Amino acid sequence: MNNPDDAQNNSVEPAEPIITINGMHKWFDDFHVLKNINLEVRRGERIVICGPSGSGKSTLIRCINRLEEHQQGTITVDGTELTQDLKNIEIVRSEVGMVFQQFNLFPHLTVLENVALAPIWVRKMPRAEAEESAMQYLERVKIPEQALKYPGQLSGGQQQRVAIARSLCMNPRIMLFDEPTSALDPEMIKEVLDVMIELAESGMTMLVVTHEMGFATAVAHRVIFMDGGEIIEEKPPHEFFENPEHDRTKLFLSQILHH
Amino acid sequence: MAQNHTTHGYAPGAHPDLPPPVRTTGPIGWIRANLLSSPLNITLTLLSAWLLWSIVPPALNWALFDAIWSATDRKDCWAQMDEPRAGACWAFIRGSFRLFIYGWYPEPERWRVNVAFILLLLAIVGVLRDNLPGKKYWLWFAVAFPFIGAWLIVGGFGLTPVGTQKLGGILLTVIIGVTGITFSLPLGIALALGRRSELPALRAACVIFIEFIRGVPLITLLFVASTMLTYFLPPGSTFDLLMRVLIMVTLFSAAYIAEVVRGGLQGLSSGQYEAADSLGLTYWKAHRLIILPQALKISIPGIVNTFIGLYKDSVLVLIIGMMDILGLGRARLNDPDWLGLAPELYLFIALFFFLCCFSMARYSLSLEKKLETGHAQ
Numbered sequence: 001m002n003n004p005d006d007a008q009n010n011s012v013e014p015a016e017p018i019i020t021i022n023g024m025h026k027w028f029d030d031f032h033v034l035k036n037i038n039l040e041v042r043r044g045e046r047i048v049i050c051g052p053s054g055s056g057k058s059t060l061i062r063c064i065n066r067l068e069e070h071q072q073g074t075i076t077v078d079g080t081e082l083t084q085d086l087k088n089i090e091i092v093r094s095e096v097g098m099v100f101q102q103f104n105l106f107p108h109l110t111v112l113e114n115v116a117l118a119p120i121w122v123r124k125m126p127r128a129e130a131e132e133s134a135m136q137y138l139e140r141v142k143i144p145e146q147a148l149k150y151p152g153q154l155s156g157g158q159q160q161r162v163a164i165a166r167s168l169c170m171n172p173r174i175m176l177f178d179e180p181t182s183a184l185d186p187e188m189i190k191e192v193l194d195v196m197i198e199l200a201e202s203g204m205t206m207l208v209v210t211h212e213m214g215f216a217t218a219v220a221h222r223v224i225f226m227d228g229g230e231i232i233e234e235k236p237p238h239e240f241f242e243n244p245e246h247d248r249t250k251l252f253l254s255q256i257l258h259h
Numbered sequence: 260m261a262q263n264h265t266t267h268g269y270a271p272g273a274h275p276d277l278p279p280p281v282r283t284t285g286p287i288g289w290i291r292a293n294l295l296s297s298p299l300n301i302t303l304t305l306l307s308a309w310l311l312w313s314i315v316p317p318a319l320n321w322a323l324f325d326a327i328w329s330a331t332d333r334k335d336c337w338a339q340m341d342e343p344r345a346g347a348c349w350a351f352i353r354g355s356f357r358l359f360i361y362g363w364y365p366e367p368e369r370w371r372v373n374v375a376f377i378l379l380l381l382a383i384v385g386v387l388r389d390n391l392p393g394k395k396y397w398l399w400f401a402v403a404f405p406f407i408g409a410w411l412i413v414g415g416f417g418l419t420p421v422g423t424q425k426l427g428g429i430l431l432t433v434i435i436g437v438t439g440i441t442f443s444l445p446l447g448i449a450l451a452l453g454r455r456s457e458l459p460a461l462r463a464a465c466v467i468f469i470e471f472i473r474g475v476p477l478i479t480l481l482f483v484a485s486t487m488l489t490y491f492l493p494p495g496s497t498f499d500l501l502m503r504v505l506i507m508v509t510l511f512s513a514a515y516i517a518e519v520v521r522g523g524l525q526g527l528s529s530g531q532y533e534a535a536d537s538l539g540l541t542y543w544k545a546h547r548l549i550i551l552p553q554a555l556k557i558s559i560p561g562i563v564n565t566f567i568g569l570y571k572d573s574v575l576v577l578i579i580g581m582m583d584i585l586g587l588g589r590a591r592l593n594d595p596d597w598l599g600l601a602p603e604l605y606l607f608i609a610l611f612f613f614l615c616c617f618s619m620a621r622y623s624l625s626l627e628k629k630l631e632t633g634h635a636q
Binding site for chain 2: 067094096097103105152
């Protein structure tokens with residue numbers, strides 16, 4: 001459905017940056033988990049972050065909506081700098097959607113309630129309007145018929161699509177995906193990736209932590225490779241896969257591509 | 260093996276769903292599996308049957324078939340039996356029934372207790388039933404009930420005041436139980452959240468409170484309520500004994516509720532907090548909409564367990580001289596007309612507590628079932 005060359009030729013348009021990370025460091029107690037991260041993401045840009053486990057890639061995107069706090073450097077999201085200021089954190093979180101590896105749907109609420117909850121309580125949208133909008137997003141991820149079920153009654157792939165609809169219903173400007181297909185059974189990965197590809201085509205700014213290299217080739221403008229808490233290499237997908245520069249990148253690619 | 264041969268008759272992918280072998284299901288299967296599965300099992304089954312046979316019929320004879328329901332005193336009671344004490348003398352309980360319920364509440368004002376009790380039942384129904392029209396107003400009524408109830412019982416504001424020392428019996432037991440349950444749940448939730456707070460001062464205060472209250476026996480707290488509290492209050496101020504007891508019982512049970520709720524909060528995966536955060540919900544909204552509904556659901560068995568404990572522990576107030584159902588009953592045992600009828604009295608009190616606590620336990624079970632929505636996350 002998507003021509004890989006589109007993304008390839010689609011060298012990043014000169015749009016203004018929406019996320020700017022400058023000299024950012026993070027520690028878990030004594031453990032230096034992110035080291036001197038510098039990253040600029042432009043509006044509409046799609047970035048895939050990969051790397052071995054423990055390389056800090058999840059932590060990096062979790063810093064962008066302040067699920068993790070950084071200790072040094074600056075992170076600015078759409079003009080709002082992330083600091084201790086709770087007001088700023090709220091602003092950023094209402095503009096940044098996040099999809100988790102474990103879906104993290106609210107099991108005590110129906111699918112429709114899951115999706116409509118944040119618009120009602122954060123955006124103060126009237127309930128009827130929020131539910132109508134929630135239904136539209138459920139249709140977009142192709143599960144409107146599950147609206148009145150509880151998450152526990154759905155398959156993993158369906159739950160992840162509900163989670164995507166839940167984030168989209170807040171009308172975010174940026175979407176973060178933290179290994180969205182890693183907890184899925186193999187036959188369900190495609191239905192989630194299809195939704196993500198459709199979202200990419202709509203022009204959403206996306207940061208995706210994933211090992212789905214097919215997805216990276218199809219939609220990413222840039223692939224970022226992280227190891228040991230550092231950004232080792234960042235390149236357009238074709239260059240990244242065909243001409244990796246660093247030895248660590250080559251080793252990682254050989255491990256995930258030849259198995 | 261015979262089964263195996265027949266399965267060979269099906270083409271791959273065409274095997275139908277077969278019923279299980281008859282001997283493993285149905286009442287006969289159940290009896291075989293549960294009562295007669297081994298020699299030891301058979302022995303235990305026979306032993307249990309013999310025990311039931313030798314205990315149940317005599318007990319029923321004493322409590323029901325040979326029991327006397329109306330008599331003027333115990334001699335009269337025994338005179339009506341084939342031999343003295345062959346049956347229970349329920350006439351004793353019947354004769355003292357109004358005292359057991361109302362304590363010394365003034366006769367002409369007892370309608371207020373009845374009204375309060377009916378309102379209590381309505382409040383309970385309003386909270387527990389889901390599909391009531393105007394559920395919101397029922398809940399507001401339930402929130403207001405403790406104050407309406409207190410006004411009806413104690414009086415003032417247009418009603419004749421009734422001193423709290425006149426309260427006794429089941430009325431007093433229910434007042435302590437209902438007050439403790441109503442106020443300890445919100446207080447316990449607040450303490451549990453405080454204990455998990457990121458503000459060190461608040462967290463320390465909650466930990467100290469919870470650990471202190473849990474570390475002291477309830478009786479000690481009640482003695483504190485009845486004697487020491489006056490030292491801490493400004494001189495000349497009077498503070499009703501019942502009020503002090505209610506506060507102590509509430510605090511005591513709140514500390515336990517707090518720990519039960521904390522367990523529920525810890526049972527939630529961190530993903531629930533992160534999902535709520537990532538959607539931009541504030542702390543209070545996340546807790547109200549996402550965290551507490553799930554944590555309280557997990558905590559239902561523990562919360563109800565604490566409530567049942569509180570309800571039964573209310574009898575400890577007899578140690579500081581308050582006449583709840585147990586205290587009043589024991590006082591009635593000294594009545595010369597009814598000496599020696601302790602078994603009847605204690606059975607009656609046991610039955611009263613059992614009915615209250617068993618209904619709470621059943622309700623908690625049905626609530627758990629109702630809130631079940633498939634796999635927890």
